[in-house]
Amino acid sequence: MAARLSAPERDCWRWASASLRRWGRIGADAVQWAARARRGANERAGGGAGATAGGCKERAAATAEAGDSGGQPAAMAAAAAAGSDDARCVRLSAERARALLADVDTLLFDCDGVLWRGETAVPGAPEALTALRARGKRLGFITNNSSKTREAYAEKLQRLGFGGARLEVFGTAYCTALYLRRRLAGAPGPKAYVLGGEALAAELRAVGVACVGVGPEPLQGDSPSAWLNAPLEPGVGAVVVGFDPHFSYMKLTKAVRYLQQPGCLLVGTNMDNRLPLENGCFIAGTGCLVRAVEMAAQRQADIIGKPSRFIFDCVSQEYGINPERTVMVGDRLDTDILLGVTCGLKTILTLTGVSTLGDVKSNRESDCMSKKRMVPDFYVDSIADLLPALQG
Numbered sequence: 001m002a003a004r005l006s007a008p009e010r011d012c013w014r015w016a017s018a019s020l021r022r023w024g025r026i027g028a029d030a031v032q033w034a035a036r037a038r039r040g041a042n043e044r045a046g047g048g049a050g051a052t053a054g055g056c057k058e059r060a061a062a063t064a065e066a067g068d069s070g071g072q073p074a075a076m077a078a079a080a081a082a083g084s085d086d087a088r089c090v091r092l093s094a095e096r097a098r099a100l101l102a103d104v105d106t107l108l109f110d111c112d113g114v115l116w117r118g119e120t121a122v123p124g125a126p127e128a129l130t131a132l133r134a135r136g137k138r139l140g141f142i143t144n145n146s147s148k149t150r151e152a153y154a155e156k157l158q159r160l161g162f163g164g165a166r167l168e169v170f171g172t173a174y175c176t177a178l179y180l181r182r183r184l185a186g187a188p189g190p191k192a193y194v195l196g197g198e199a200l201a202a203e204l205r206a207v208g209v210a211c212v213g214v215g216p217e218p219l220q221g222d223s224p225s226a227w228l229n230a231p232l233e234p235g236v237g238a239v240v241v242g243f244d245p246h247f248s249y250m251k252l253t254k255a256v257r258y259l260q261q262p263g264c265l266l267v268g269t270n271m272d273n274r275l276p277l278e279n280g281c282f283i284a285g286t287g288c289l290v291r292a293v294e295m296a297a298q299r300q301a302d303i304i305g306k307p308s309r310f311i312f313d314c315v316s317q318e319y320g321i322n323p324e325r326t327v328m329v330g331d332r333l334d335t336d337i338l339l340g341v342t343c344g345l346k347t348i349l350t351l352t353g354v355s356t357l358g359d360v361k362s363n364r365e366s367d368c369m370s371k372k373r374m375v376p377d378f379y380v381d382s383i384a385d386l387l388p389a390l391q392g
Contacts (some may be wrong), residue, residue, distance in 0.1 A: 007292065089360045092348060092378040097389035100346065100378070105325040107132060108315065108345070110306075111143040113276040113331035113353020116160055118276050122352050124384025126161035131390035138170060140315055142328075144305035144335060145268035146173040146242035147287065149199045167318070172269035172305040175314045176240060177203040183265060184209060184237050193234045193258050195289060196242030200269070204240070210238065213254065221281070227253050229266050237264040241293050241301065242285045243275075252296055259297040266297065270305030272335060276353045281307045288344055306330075307338035329383060333359055333374040341373050349376040350383050 090096065109115060115125050132139060138183050141153065141164065148156070150169045157164030173196075184190035191210040194201050201211040213235045220230040239255045268290035274282040290301050303313050315321060323344040329352025330336020339392065340347035349355060357379065362370040380386070 002194055044131045059195045072255055074164070088375045088377055089349070089357070089364075090378050092380050092385060094145055094388035096378065097386055099385075100327070101132075101135070101137070101389060102345070103325060104137065104327050105165060106138040106140065106319065106321055107144050107327045107329060108140045109383075110330035110332070110336045110353075111141055112145055114329060114336075115141075115157075115162060117352070118278040119160075121160040121162070122384065123386060128383050128386045128390070129162050131387060133163060135390060138319070140291045140319060141165070141169045142306065142311060142315060142339075143171045144272050144286070145171060146176065146200045146305075147197050147277070148173070150174050152199060154363070170311060170315050170318075172311065173200040173203040173242065175311050176267060176304045177201065177207045177209065177268050178241070178314060179266075179267065179302075179310065180204060180238055180240070181207040184218050187235075187237050187373050190237055191233065191236055192238040192240045193233070193236045193245045193255060194240045194242070195247060195255060195293070196240060196269070200240065200242040209238075213251065217248055217250045219248075219250045228257070229377040232253065232257060236261070236264065238267055240267045240269070240295065241286065243268040243291045244289060247292075253290060255293050259293075259299055261374060266293065268293075268301035268303050270302055270335070272305075272332070274354070276331070277386050282354075306332075306335035307342060309339070309342055312339060312343045316345070320384060331355060337375050337376045340376075347376040347378070348383075349379040350381070351379065351381050 092100070099276040109129075114122070115129075116122060129139060141157070143153065148171060150166045150171060150173075153169040153171055154164055157169075179191060180190070184192075189210065190208065191212065192204055193213045194204065194211045195213060198214055201214045204211050220226060221227060230250070230253075232254065236258050239258050241255070244251070259266055268284055271287035271290060272285035273287045274285045276282055290303075293299075294301055303310075315324075327346045327348060328336055328340030328343075329348045329350060330340075331350050333349065333355045337347050337349055337355075338347075349360070351357070360375055360379070363374045366372060
């Protein structure tokens with residue numbers, strides 16, 4: 001069977017063969033898993049993903065007047081280019097990139113806004129990843145998007161020219177399934193009410209968690225009393241909120257009713273407030289839906305995706321990662337970069353997605369300690385900027 005696998009797949013199986021045995025350790029204590037995800041939820045209280053503006057609990061004084069948040073601030077860019085000691089966000093030149101890559105075994109990439117926008121690859125990105133593989137670097141893909149299975153992401157990576165295999169992909173749909181498998185262990189016929197797509201449901205079913213609620217759900221009746229009397233599925237032990245284009249008031253009402261039942265978990269795949277598409281466009285992200293359920297239920301969700309350390313634990317256990325020799329590459333300060341900082345990874349911000357150098361400047365000048373952490377080690381205009389360091 002190994003002879004029929006592609007080179008990336010063979011590498012993945014080799015890297016994963018020993019680490020698969022370690023899955024008996026990760027989550028052996030479901031309470032520890034819950035704590036990991038709950039800390040992910042709490043990241044936003046200090047200015048992480050989905051935090052409300054000015055909502056930093058570590059704020060020591062009134063917020064300083066915001067600087068220019070558009071474009072690339074000239075003073076910061078000049079300091080970074082000069083490589084001053086106090087400038088963490090340094091432009092990653094070819095020379096710096098060669099030095100960085102010499103000390104790195106593994107590079108973890110976000111996908112949307114980093115590798116592609118919608119269905120279009122970022123120019124030069126496929127070539128950069130091909131060159132990294134040729135240099136023997138191990139690649140992984142960590143995405144907060146729950147709208148695809150691992151298999152679907154692997155297919156998209158192949159289709160857009162990046163290569164890649166299923167075992168390299170860690171999406172929130174897959175990691176949410178791992179989380180619920182542990183949290184609902186021992187329940188007879190574990191079941192979840194899913195505000196999400198078929199991909200999320202497929203990953204849950206793959207680990208033995210039955211799903212209800214996927215797809216459109218119009219209002220049943222024409223009054224609040226009718227909505228409250230709509231039948232509920234018995235045995236639902238969790239409400240899971242992912243990316244759901246069919247999100248509706250009826251679904252929200254049912255989610256709140258399930259969450260009023262004793263022991264019912266509330267799990268969110270991620271708190272991204274928007275999703276980057278082609279031509280600089282965005283759509284509302286999963287975080288908007290999680291917030292709606294949290295507000296209605298007056299509950300805080302356990303968050304699986306970045307910047308929660310839980311999703312990194314999933315990667316680390318399967319890959320056996322050494323954080324000191326790993327780089328996180330992403331386009332969002334409040335998810336990708338914060339995850340890297342939290343987990344002790346080197347970090348690279350690419351400017352092809354959500355966050356800008358203006359956002360970095362704002363975080364560095366903030367009196368909020370949590371925001372000050374959301375500053376990358378390096379930045380590039382695009383991951384194609386790695387190519388000069390990989391050529392020759």
